[in-house]
Amino acid sequence: MRTGGAQAGPMADGHGAGGHGAGTDERQVRDELMPVLALVCAEVGMDHAGATLLRYIRNAVFRLAAHPVVVRIALAPTVRDRAPKVVAVARWLASHDVPAVRLLDGFEQPVLAGEHVATFWHDVPEVGPPPTGGDLAGLLRRVHELPAPADPLPAWQPMTTVRAALAEATAIPLADLDFLQHRCDAVEASLAGLSYELPAGPIHGDAWLGNLLAGPDGPVLCDFDSTCTGPREWDLTPMAVGRLRQGFAPQVYADFAAGYGYDIIRWTGFDVLRQVRELKRVTGPLRILDGNAVARAEFAHRLRTLRTDDHEARWLPYR
Numbered sequence: 001m002r003t004g005g006a007q008a009g010p011m012a013d014g015h016g017a018g019g020h021g022a023g024t025d026e027r028q029v030r031d032e033l034m035p036v037l038a039l040v041c042a043e044v045g046m047d048h049a050g051a052t053l054l055r056y057i058r059n060a061v062f063r064l065a066a067h068p069v070v071v072r073i074a075l076a077p078t079v080r081d082r083a084p085k086v087v088a089v090a091r092w093l094a095s096h097d098v099p100a101v102r103l104l105d106g107f108e109q110p111v112l113a114g115e116h117v118a119t120f121w122h123d124v125p126e127v128g129p130p131p132t133g134g135d136l137a138g139l140l141r142r143v144h145e146l147p148a149p150a151d152p153l154p155a156w157q158p159m160t161t162v163r164a165a166l167a168e169a170t171a172i173p174l175a176d177l178d179f180l181q182h183r184c185d186a187v188e189a190s191l192a193g194l195s196y197e198l199p200a201g202p203i204h205g206d207a208w209l210g211n212l213l214a215g216p217d218g219p220v221l222c223d224f225d226s227t228c229t230g231p232r233e234w235d236l237t238p239m240a241v242g243r244l245r246q247g248f249a250p251q252v253y254a255d256f257a258a259g260y261g262y263d264i265i266r267w268t269g270f271d272v273l274r275q276v277r278e279l280k281r282v283t284g285p286l287r288i289l290d291g292n293a294v295a296r297a298e299f300a301h302r303l304r305t306l307r308t309d310d311h312e313a314r315w316l317p318y319r
Helices: 026-043 077-095 133-145 160-168 174-192 232-245 250-260 270-283 293-307
Strands: 052-056 059-063 069-074 111-113 116-122 200-203 212-215 218-221 228-231
Touching: 026 052, 026 059, 026 069, 026 111, 026 116, 069 077, 077 116, 077 160, 133 200, 133 212, 133 218, 133 232, 133 250, 160 174, 160 270, 174 270, 174 293, 200 232, 228 232, 232 250, 232 270, 270 293
Parallel strands: none
Antiparallel strands: 052 059, 059 069, 069 116, 111 116, 200 228, 212 218
C-alpha cells in the first residue's frame, strides 16, 4: 500500500504523492529515519529491519519487510496534529464499507513514541489495473453520500497548510516568501466571496488519482490528512488542475467529470479554487528544497507562472 499518495507515472508529483524529490540522497534520508521507525515499531512489537522507504515529505512512509504493513510517520507539525483525525476517518470509512486503506487493529492508534506519531496500515498489493478517472469519481460520490461521522470532521480551511509551509520555509528568498504570503491574502479574500452550487459535507480533501491504490479487489482511497467538512467543489478541483497544469490526459478528466456528473471547470468559481490548489502545489514541497536542485528549479518555474499569471504553462513533477 502506498499510503499518503501513490506515484502515478506522468501524472505524479512529489508534493501530492508525498515522495522525496530528485537530488536527495535516498539512502541518507532512510538511514536518518530508521531509528524513528525502530522506535515506533517497538511500541507495537513489530520488526522494522529491512523496511523500504516509499516516500518522504510531510510523512515518512515505510513498507515493512517482516509484516504486510505500511507505517506512516508524521513529520510536519500540522500532519502530527491531524493523526487522530486520520484514524477516525479511516474507521468511519471502514464502517460504511467504502473501499479505502484499512488501519491495523489490536493496539491504539495513532501510535505515540516520544515526540513521534505514527499510524500502521494493512499493505495493499497493487496488482489491479491502474485506477481511472471514473473510478475516482465513483468513490468520491460514495464518500459524498455518506452521513457525517459521529465525531465531527474539522471545517475546511484550505490555506492552513499553505500558511504553515510558508512559516516553516527556510530555503527560499524573502521576496518569494513575501509574494506568496500576499498571494495567500488575495486568495483568501476571494474565497470569502464564493457561493457554491453543490451541498457541503464530508470531503476527501486531496482527491486525485495519486490517492487511489490499484488493489486486488479494485481501487481503494488513501491519504486522509486533508479530509474535512467543506464544499464538494473542492474535491473536484485537483483533477481539473491536473488536467490544466500537469498534462492529465483529456479522457481521464472527461471520465472523471462524467462519472461524478459535474464539470468543475465550467463553474464560475473554479478560478478561485484553482488558485488555492496551485498554491498548495507550489508550497507543499518547500521543506525539501534545500539541497535538491531539481525541486528548486521546478519551484522557481511554478512561482514564475504565478507571478506572470501564466495559466498555460505546464508543471513537471518535483521529483
